[in-house]
Amino acid sequence: MGNYKIAKMVRLRNHFTCEMCGKNKLSQMYEYQSISFVRDYIPHHYKQMCRDCVYKKAYGTKLYKKKKEEKTLDDM
Numbered sequence: 001m002g003n004y005k006i007a008k009m010v011r012l013r014n015h016f017t018c019e020m021c022g023k024n025k026l027s028q029m030y031e032y033q034s035i036s037f038v039r040d041y042i043p044h045h046y047k048q049m050c051r052d053c054v055y056k057k058a059y060g061t062k063l064y065k066k067k068k069e070e071k072t073l074d075d076m
Helices: 051-070
Strands: 007-017 024-033 045-049
Touching (some): 007 045
């Protein structure tokens, strides 16, 4: 992916409702903007996502647990 940031951590500890799963969370809050490969299409910009959902969106369902333990998106 290079230097393109698809996700960033907004707040370290916050109480919010996740836009992806709809659950109330007291954890880290992320923003997520996926890459657009189609011309003239702007994908949805998630402003409040929990840690589980952002890792599932970024890495898929098979790799997200390993990447979550490595905290790869927290360094961005």
